[in-house]
Amino acid sequence: MSFESGEFRQALGCYPTGVAVVTALGPDGARLAMTANSFTSVSLAPPLVSFCLDRASVWFGAFQAAGHFAVNVLREDQAHLSDDFARIEGGCWQGLDTVTWRTGCPILKHALAAFECRVHARHPAGDHVILVGEVLGIASDGGGAPLAFFRGGYRRLAGEG
Numbered sequence: 001m002s003f004e005s006g007e008f009r010q011a012l013g014c015y016p017t018g019v020a021v022v023t024a025l026g027p028d029g030a031r032l033a034m035t036a037n038s039f040t041s042v043s044l045a046p047p048l049v050s051f052c053l054d055r056a057s058v059w060f061g062a063f064q065a066a067g068h069f070a071v072n073v074l075r076e077d078q079a080h081l082s083d084d085f086a087r088i089e090g091g092c093w094q095g096l097d098t099v100t101w102r103t104g105c106p107i108l109k110h111a112l113a114a115f116e117c118r119v120h121a122r123h124p125a126g127d128h129v130i131l132v133g134e135v136l137g138i139a140s141d142g143g144g145a146p147l148a149f150f151r152g153g154y155r156r157l158a159g160e161g
């Protein structure tokens, strides 16, 4: 390897992404949520999406074991939710409007878009596991602008919103 991990992170940060809160249910039925910007589309037919789960995350065991997950794409004014759900302590559900669809995974009512998924595959990939989900349900009505993430910080898309 001819580069340091800091340089690798810096280069990766040049690729702008959205920000999502991925939710699931734990074995005891408790709600789980984790901020992720590794969400991506995988296949149109069948409809598949994925995100990468850090093996070092406090949530690794619970998300890895879950049979379903939901991806909630954040709006530009929801950076606080990204910060909240990236913290171990969690406890951010209070005052947050959520609904459930088929699987019971929490769907954030005011998300820009939501994808409810059944786990289709788990692929080990270095220090992460790629979780591929078959999409069972979607919502993306209402318009609005996404929260973007670029070079380690939150951004707004110029001309949107």
Ligand SMILES: Cc1cc2nc3c(=O)[nH]c(=O)nc-3n(C[C@H](O)[C@H](O)[C@H](O)COP(=O)(O)O)c2cc1C
Residues within 6 Å of the ligand: 019, 033, 034, 035, 036, 037, 038, 039, 051, 052, 053, 054, 055, 056, 057, 058, 059, 082, 083, 085, 086, 087, 088, 149
């Ligand atoms: C903008 C942003 C994007 C993130 N993307 C991911 C991701 O794609 N996959 C992941 O496993 N963790 C990601 N994280 C970190 C997790 O949200 C965080 O590790 C997790 O909530 C648990 O906290 P811990 O790392 O202290 O155990 C991201 C955090 C932030 C703030």
